[in-house]
Amino acid sequence: MNSNNEQKSIRGKTVVITGGSSGVGRAAAEAFALEGCNIVVAARGKEALDETVALCRDLGVSAMAVPTDVSIAGDVQNLANKALQFNGRIDIWVNNAGVMSSGKFEEIPMDVNEQVIKTNLFGYMHGAYSVLPVFKKQNEGILINNVSIGGFMPAPYSAVYSSTKFGIRGMMECLHGEISDFPQIHICNLYPQIQRSTGNMHSAKYSGLDFKVPPFAADPRDTAAKMVELAKRPKKDLFWISIKSWGEKIKLITLLYA
Incomplete structure (x- = not known):
């Protein structure tokens, strides 16, 4: 992938976001809408998707929900297919x-x-499998993968979750x-820290464990801003940890090396 230091405008681009009904996905829809992008959001729950679409439309852009x-x-x-019908192309x-x-x-x-495994690993595989042919036909496009820092650092008591993130990274x-002959097609992997989102708060818990979202968890809107940054200036990997105080740094180091 060719690097480009010039930041590009993404106004008018069509953006597809999976997991767009809450957390980072909804924050990403809002962030891209604020940039003037057309938004297609996907998730299993239609009601929550419709709320995301309404949010985007209130910001003055075209938006559509596709239960997926x-x-x-x-x-x-x-x-x-629905995204292509929506605006004739998929840009991001x-x-x-x-x-x-x-x-x-x-x-x-x-x-x-x-x-x-089916949602995390196969979900990303299905996304790449469906959109890369579109990008190749257009001769351009950006695939952004919200991998998580879990793609490099195993998550405690989450062996299978960690395996999916390592798998996404390898894939x-x-x-x-495979896209080296397409300089205008970019695959960008984002590795953020744990998020302060509904997905983490409501994840399935076993073995009598009840993990809490740590105080240094990132705001999904900050992670969404990094996605927009990658869309404007694509790069292969972006590691992002938001630590705002020495107290949070100490807590993070304790968690990682205890």
């Missing part, structure tokens, strides 16, 4: 939908583990090589 289960390849292909695709379960590996039901490393 990213673990199902046909759903994601339908999302790509944000793989963001994800789920998490926490507990001792052998105490988490295997069907729960399998769903984490996208391979795809970078």
Whole structure:
């Protein structure tokens, strides 16, 4: 992927965001809408999606919801097709939908583990599989993957979640090589810290554990701003940890190395 230091305008671009009904996904929809982009949001819950669409339309842009289960390849292909019908092209695709379960590996039901893999790993795979042919036909496009710092650092008591994030990282490393002949197609991997979002607060918990969102968790709107930054100035990897005080730094270091 060619680097480009020039920041580009994304006004009028069509952006597809999975997991767009809450948390980072909704924040990303708002952030891209503020930039004047056309927004297509996807998630399983239609009511929450409609709220995101209303938010974007209130900001003066065109927006559409496509109920989608990213673990199902046909759903994601339908999302790509609907996005193309919406505005004739897809400029930016944000793989963001994800789920998490926490507990001792052998105490988490295997069907729960399998769903984490289907949503997180296969969901991103389905997104790339559906949009890369579109990008190649257009000869341009940006795929942004919200991987999480979990793609480099195992999450405690979340072995399967961690495996999906390491898997996403490996898959996208391979795809970078496959798009090397398309200098205007970019695959950008974002590695933010844990988020202060509903996904983390409501994740499935087992083994009697009840993890709380730590005080140094990032605001989803800050993570969304990093997505916009990648869209304007694409780069292969962006690591982002927002630490605002020495107290938070000490808590983070304690968590990582305890």
